[in-house]
Amino acid sequence: MxxxxxxxxxxxxxxxxxxxxxxxxxxxxxxxxxxxxxxxxxxxxxxxxxxxxxxxxxxxxxxxxxxxxxxxxxxxxxxxxxxxxxxxxxxxxxxxxxxxxxRLSGHSEMTPGTAHCACVGAMLAGLHLAGLSYGRRQDNPRGAAWRDAAAARVRPFLPADEQALLDIELAFQTGVAYDRLPRGVIHADLFRDNVLWDDDRIGGVIDFYFAGHDALLFDVAVTVNDWCTTPRGELDPSRAEALLAAYHAERPFEAAERDAWPAMLRGAALRFWLSRAEDFHLPKAGEMVLVKPPAEYRDILRRHIAAPHSLPV
Amino acid sequence: MxxxxxxxxxxxxxxxxxxxxxxxxxxxxxxxxxxxxxxxxxxxxxxxxxxxxxxxxxxxxxxxxxxxxxxxxxxxxxxxxxxxxxxxxxxxxxxxxxxxxxRLSGHSEMTPGTAHCACVGAMLAGLHLAGLSYGRRQDNPRGAAWRDAAAARVRPFLPADEQALLDIELAFQTGVAYDRLPRGVIHADLFRDNVLWDDDRIGGVIDFYFAGHDALLFDVAVTVNDWCTTPRGELDPSRAEALLAAYHAERPFEAAERDAWPAMLRGAALRFWLSRAEDFHLPKAGEMVLVKPPAEYRDILRRHIAAPHSLPV
The missing domain is CATH 3.30.200.20 (Phosphorylase Kinase; domain 1)
Known part of the structure; x- marks a missing residue:
């Protein structure tokens, strides 16, 4: 806007x-x-x-x-x-x-390398650890309830193959046992444009207005999908490993998180495919929003289905 | 140290x-x-x-x-x-x-100009205004009680002319009606080495470990004595005016503060003459303190007595 x-x-x-x-x-x-x-x-x-x-x-x-x-x-x-x-x-x-x-100093880095990804992984873990002692509680506004409602709203606008993909993925996500994952406050939107770099250091993490209580691993998956995807929509294994290893060093992953990781990458991709599809097909009147193409996250979802990623740490 | x-x-x-x-x-x-x-x-x-x-x-x-x-x-x-x-x-x-x-960024500016002094005056007023809503209370640890006790400790080490100056100044300060001045939390040590400059902006105000509750005007006098004194120990009227006008623009001086100003400049000079004289004559064992010369503040006190300064705003 x-x-x-x-x-x-x-x-x-x-x-x-x-x-x-x-x-x-x-x-x-x-x-x-x-x-x-x-x-x-x-x-x-x-x-x-x-x-x-x-x-x-x-x-x-x-x-x-x-x-x-x-x-x-x-x-x-x-x-x-x-x-x-x-x-x-x-x-x-x-x-x-x-x-x-x-006001924080720094600028966004839209073509991050492995060193950037390591900093972001460590920072995300720090946010999760610090959030554990936060007393107020609000559910992730883009959690499972929103997902199902948004899917119902956008489905009629999708071509047949995308409707099929959406139906398969909703059925899959509904069946995953996410309830044993560690939960806490998540940023939920830690994209590259929400991190400000001051030389090689993170000088700012901004835009907390999608934050809420949910599985910490969801936040990790959202972050990996944005920071570690190539322009062709494929996961870059070296950047993903750098981010995940740095996160793991600050907050070690639990066994349940290891099990849920491939499904969570899909769930995080689905969330942004849906919100972008909704912004595209059902734009709100008066908002001068720069609509981001929904196809990007549809394709990230497809690739996660075709080539499941395992936690490298 | x-x-x-x-x-x-x-x-x-x-x-x-x-x-x-x-x-x-x-x-x-x-x-x-x-x-x-x-x-x-x-x-x-x-x-x-x-x-x-x-x-x-x-x-x-x-x-x-x-x-x-x-x-x-x-x-x-x-x-x-x-x-x-x-x-x-x-x-x-x-x-x-x-x-x-x-950790704050910036470096100290030991030869400030009028623009620096204006920034410092505005910042000091901001500290005073923000401090008004601070709930905890602790008296200025270098207030009147400390002054009288420190004077008694150092007096025996002073030459006769300095003893006379001390006696005169203590008698004078005891007679000033400071009790009608606005009070609040003061930094009490806002010397040039406690302000960090990030280009022409104040990036940091540090070392709050002399802070306490006292007349706000005491803090202004401490600050003017350090920031607006020439190497010869004279008050630089243009720097003093810049600092005081910028302070006044954020928190206007009251009539009682105008009346008390010349006496307060002397009281603030006395406070640092005494602490430096004590550090010099009665050094604490084991402290690797850089002892600052007491003569500097003795001379600032003498000049304030000889040439009283009025608030230029």
Whole structure:
């Protein structure tokens, strides 16, 4: 998207008076993100990102904001929300729920190598470990219930061969025993554009607005599908091994996770095939979303079915 | 000081297992600071500073650690303490109270210009405003009670003219009505070496271990005495005006602060003259402290007496 809701410098200057971050120097819209309006905000005391929430219900926002605060408190490079002088993270600006977060440095790396993948695997494990002591709970908003509902919505728009693939995969996923996997808070969207690199170090992990409680292994599979897939849609074994070995070094995989891994890679591919198909066939009015092609994740799913991957660690 | 208490990589690796910051990559002692042992710690997930507390009683440490957490939560660039997986900031390592904090980027600027002083003034006001909602309370450990006790300890070591100066200044300070000044949490040691610059921006304000509750104006005077004094010990009016105007823009001075300003500059100079005289004449055994010359602050005090400065804003 681009910015949906405009904010004037006058409004923002007045609103910042509730904070201890100094006075407004510069306001700049950010043309990225898919469900919020984001702005870079520079003040006399620092650099921040302002988010106006366009879609997430206000009652669900404290889960995300306190999660980011919790992870930052545990030393991880996530956008810590800024408390105002009443000690609140969530405010209202231009009629929208609004929050100020710390601006992190770095840029995305869209053609990662094995060293990048190792850093990402270690970071994902760190997020999972730090999340274990997080007290609030919200289910993964893109979990099994959403999957089944989304599949019913998009199925009528699919050609016959894709309908068959979808039916087979839904039946398969329903039969997998995921209930014995270790669970916790997952990022659920740790794609390459949500990691900021500061030289060879991860300077930021952003966009926690799909986070929720689910199997930790689902998060690993989402991450591997994005970071370790070649442009032809095949899993790159060396990048996958680097990511998984680094994760394993921080949080060792359990036997149940080893068993579930090939199915989980398919489940994670299915989740993004479905959401992209829905964005493509059933776009929401007024959203200037950059629609990503659903075919990419359909093909990743097909390859995982044809060539199951085993945990290399 | 340099590092007082050694830490082995084996000990630290085991200790870091209580955190979610990844595994140890590098440990490096820091040869700066005056009352703690400090180390740079690099892990697979980030860069941190480890502090072992050598002098501050353990019971007083939560005040400082939660203060840094509070200020960081309010968006200010201070070394946020890292919580371990039990959600605690304070641990024990090598038999000492120990804490891990976020490592901030930047370097000290020892010859600041007016632009630096304006940034520092704004930042100090931001610290004061954010501190107003901090719930814990501890008195300034270098307040009036300490001043009178320290004066009694060092007086016998001073030459006659300095004893006379001390007696005059103590009598003067005792007579000033500071009790109507706005109070709050003050840094109390915002010298040039405690501010890290990241280009022209303040990337870090460090060393909160003299912080406490006192008149906010005392903090302003401490800061002006360090940042706005020429090598000859005279106040540089342009730097002082830049610092004070920037502070005033964030937190306007009150009439009582205007009245107290010339006396407060003297009181802040006296505080550092006394602590340096004590470090010089009564050094503590075993501390490898770089003793700073007491004469510098004796002379700043003399000049404030000879040429009282008025608030230029």
């Amino acid at each position: 681009s910015v949906f809701t405009p904010v004037s410098t006058e409004e923002l200057s007045a609103w910042l008076g509730r904070y201890a971050v100094g006075r407004l120097v510069e306001l700049q819209g950010i043309s990225a993100g898919v469900q919020n309006s984001n702005f870079f905000v520079t003040t006399t005391l620092g650099r921040y990102v302002l988010t106006l929430f366009e879609a997430i219900p206000r009652a669900e926002l404290p889960f995300y904001l306190h999660l980011m605060a919790h992870l930052a408190r545990h030393g991880l490079p996530v956008p810590a929300p800024i408390a105002n002088r009443d000690n609140e993270y969530l405010g209202t600006l231009s009629g929208r729920p609004a929050a100020l977060v710390r | 340099s590092v007082f208490t050694p830490v082995s990589t084996e000990e630290l690796s085991a200790w870091l297992g209580r955190y979610a910051v990844g595994r140890l990559v590098e440990l490096q002692g820091i040869s700066a600071g005056v009352q703690n042992s400090n180390f740079f710690v690099t892990t697979t997930l980030g860069r941190y500073v480890l502090t072992l507390f050598e002098a501050i009683p353990r019971a007083e440490l939560p005040f400082y650690l939660h203060l840094m957490a509070h200020l960081a939560r309010h968006g200010l660039p201070v070394p946020a303490p890292i919580a371990n997986r039990d959600n605690e900031y304070l641990g024990t390592l090598s038999g000492r109270p120990a804490a891990l904090v976020r």
